[in-house]
Amino acid sequence: MSIFKQHKVFETNVFFLAVGILLCIIVGGLVEVVPLFSIESTIEKVQGVRPYSPLELAGRNIYIREGCYNCHSQMIRPFKDEVERYGHYSLAAESMYDHPFQWGSKRTGPDLARVGGKFTNEWQVRHLINPRDVVPGSIMPGYPHLKRSLDYGDIEAHLKALSVVGVPYTAEQITNAKKDMAEQVLSEAPDAAIAKRYPKARMGSAMGTDKVTEMDALVAYLQILGTMVDFTKVNPEAIRR
Amino acid sequence: MATIEKDAVSGQNTTGHEWDGIKELNTPLPKWWVYVFWACTVWAIGYWIAMPAWPTPNGFTKGMLNYSSRGSLDEDLKAQKQSRSAWLTKIEKASVEEIEKDKALLQYAMVGGKVIFGENCSACHGAGGSGAMGYPRLADDEWLWGGSVAEIEQTIKFGVRNANANSRQSEMLPFGTGDKLADQQVGQLADYVVSMAGKAPAKGSPGEAIFAERCVACHAEDGSGNKDLGAPALNNQLWLFKGGKDGITAQITKPKHGSMPAWSERLDASTIKMLAVYVHNLGGGK
Structure with missing residues (x-):
């Protein structure tokens, strides 16, 4: 125990004090950093997860801007009741391209991790404009201002920034970002390239108008949520943690 | 300089530090706290062994109980x-x-x-x-x-x-574009559908003729609709979107389709x- 009584050495000698501080930081740093070396092993190997299409990405930015995460989580926990209600529990792999992820920690509204495809575009639009129109008891605010057109002049920069932090956007995806954005909403016959670049992306205008609106972006994002992985092809043993 | 002495009032030792005559008591932690602390420490070590705990290069330590949530x-x-x-x-x-x-x-x-x-x-x-x-x-x-x-x-x-x-697929033709009806005809047709919905179809009205020509294929002559085509009955007061002449006119010119x-x-x-x-x-x- 006597070593613990030697703190006077550290307190009176600036060299030992500096060495001591350095040691503390090294140990603390290692404890924080080293586990991250194996972070890849926490992400399940499943097929189908792709980076968001430019439209979905813009929708995700609106989701964050409007603070949807304050009331809606995107994390189905591995509990029986949650799986019964919302569907397969969320995988780390499903949010690996989310920066930042939208797991959330509070559910005033329902979880949205698998809301994609659950309701029609038309329902989503009506519900976002005024939730009481379709769900009489809802306390969600209306978002009628999302009917305005989407400002997406900087969408390439968004893709580029994400690619810097590890989202595998290809050069082709980045150069075509604006074109893909408009095409996903407006084109009657979208060229096959966009469907290949972003499989399962919802095509067509949610609003039924001839411009790209914020509503289109948000609905496209909601409709892709939780639909990328085909769980009929996933071996439960392989994703067990 | 550092003299540890017993404090007469509390019965505890001092730390030996003294500043301007002020001394510091060295009251030990309560015994129960120390025991709980050590028990927690032992529990934590046992937990590391029993349950999944530490990251490893290829995953994590699985623990002896092999638990997985x-x-x-x-x-x-x-x-x-x-x-x-x-x-x-x-x-x-x-x-x-x-x-x-x-x-x-x-x-x-x-x-x-x-x-x-x-x-x-x-x-x-x-x-x-x-x-x-x-x-x-x-x-x-x-x-x-x-x-x-x-x-x-x-x-x-x-x-x-x-x-x-x-x-199930089917779409009503838009009569406001393409093979369109004139505004007047749309009005007449809407009037006829309103009368039909009121169970008193206006026989001999111009709307009846337009209905017979354009609408019966799906909605049937008496307006009872066709379930195979998802064509709604028009001879009642139940409307999917909006009834009345306005609603019917809107549906004839630019039909809405649910999904x-x-x-x-x-x-x-x-x-x-x-x-x-x-x-x-x-x-x-x-």
């Missing part, structure tokens, strides 16, 4: 399936008609169907199938795509106007059967 969920679900299997296997094997004939099975399906309906269907069709503008009421006996339990099952499985290859997801992509066959039985028994099943 996802594995335990899989077991929970399996146990639940087991406990429900007496009913679910019967539902799986039976057709929807057979379920309705078996009173006990019907009751089970109704209770299950209600829960599933609340989570998945009521967002559009309302609690209890009361419907909303654009979403048909399921609690009445008016059906767009047929109200037999098998037809309802089919609609739930594949939905309406969606990307599923088996979904519904294909639930077989989301729910399993037994669940859909229970839903079909529930909807069929909401009040208006054929």
Whole structure:
């Protein structure tokens, strides 16, 4: 125990004090950093997860801007009741391209991790404009201002920034970002390239108008949520943690 | 300099530090606290050994109990399936008609169907199938795509106007564009449909002639509609979107079409059967 009584050495000698501080930081740093070396092993190997299409990405930015995460989580926990209600529990792999992820920690509204495809575009639009129109008891605010057109002049920069932090956007995806954005909403016959670049992306205008609106972006994002992985092809043993 | 002495008032030792005559007591931590602390430490070490704990280059230490939260969920679900299997296997094997004939099975399906309906269907069709503008009421006996339990099952499985290859498809022609009607004709036609909905079709009106020419193929001569095409009946006061001359005019010129997801992509066959039985028994099943 006597070593613990030697703190006077550290307190009176600036060299030992500096060495001591350095040691503390090294140990603390290692404890924080080293586990991250194996972070890849926490992400399940499943097929189908792709980076968001430019439209979905813009929708995700609106989701964050409007603070949807304050009331809606995107994390189905591995509990029986949650799986019964919302569907397969969320995988780390499903949010690996989310920066930042939208797991959330509070559910005033329902979880949205698998809301994609659950309701029609038309329902989503009506519900976002005024939730009481379709769900009489809802306390969600209306978002009628999302009917305005989407400002997406900087969408390439968004893709580029994400690619810097590890989202595998290809050069082709980045150069075509604006074109893909408009095409996903407006084109009657979208060229096959966009469907290949972003499989399962919802095509067509949610609003039924001839411009790209914020509503289109948000609905496209909601409709892709939780639909990328085909769980009929996933071996439960392989994703067990 | 550092002299540790006993404090007369508290009976505790001092630390030996002294500043301007002020001394510091060195009161030890309460014994119970120290014991709890050490017990927690021992527990933590035991927990590291028993449970998944430390990251390793290829994953993590699995722990001696081999616990996995996802594995335990899989077991929970399996146990639940087991406990429900007496009913679910019967539902799986039976057709929807057979379920309705078996009173006990019907009751089970109704209770299950209600829960599933609340989570998945009521967002559009309302609690209890009361419907909303654009979403048909399921609690009445008016059906767009047929109200037999098998037809309802089919609609739930594949939905309406969606990307599923088996979904119900049909679209009313827009008479405000393309092969269009003149504004006056649209008005006459709307007047006729209004009269038809009031059970007193205006015989001999110009609207009747337009109806006979453009509309009967799907909506039938008496306006009773066609369930195979999803063409709604026009000879009653139930409107999917909006009734009255305004609503009907809007629908003639630029028809709105509802759509519904294909639930077989989301729910399993037994669940859909229970839903079909529930909807069929909401009040208006054929």
